[in-house]
Amino acid sequence: MKLHYEVPGDDFSLAGKASTEVKKALGRLGIDPGIIKRAAVAMYEAEINMVIHAGGGVADVEILPDSILVKLEDQGPGIPDLEMAMQEGYSTAPEQARELGFGAGMGLPNIKRNSDDLHIESAVGSGTKVSITIKLQQGATDQA
């Protein structure tokens, strides 16, 4: 099963809507609620990041027999220092993001914590690709 979403960057009230829909779709497939929560949180954080930092982008979700693959791609400014960005509390989000309840420097660490595999490809000036894998088998990681 494949799902595709365009994530607009100019309307914050829509940020997270794609992840909400994915969570509902996974629920309808009868996937374990703990696994759904991890996939939903990881995608939601990545979707919010795309809206806050990159002016939106696209999200593709593929549900395979053994895993859920979530890919988010934007044409934003890219992440200059990925190692720093992965640290809890480090944030380059604008003040406005904090007023909206985000920008605490927890987004990428939360994505990592909830993923079985996380791959981020980013180049300054040309955008970011985030690939998240969540295994469907229970107990696949100690976070399950």
Added chain:
Amino acid sequence: MKVADIVQTLEGKLLSGEQLLDTEISSACGADLMSDVMAFVKEHVVLLTGLVNLQAIRTAEMMDIQVIVFVRGKTPTKDMIEEATSNGMAIITTKYSMFLACGRLYEAGIRTGGMRESC
């Protein structure tokens, strides 16, 4: 503690989720930053927040949190109540500040909150 007891303890108003009044809540999370909520791993949680936008509802939905208290007398918008209602969530408003609302719930018996494994 039941959701009905939370409403009473906070002298709150229930704006949606009447069907949850008898639901047991065993832990609480007070936060205005939603990523902090998502770093929180408990079940049967009430979320207390001063953040009044759709992301508060969506974050709770992602975390399977069924009960949200908006503190400091803040009123959620119609859109928010609609989204919460369609997700079967309870929305409570209270005049108390975050500190006082958390304190009242703690005193009334909710003693569990999230704690990070390391810091």
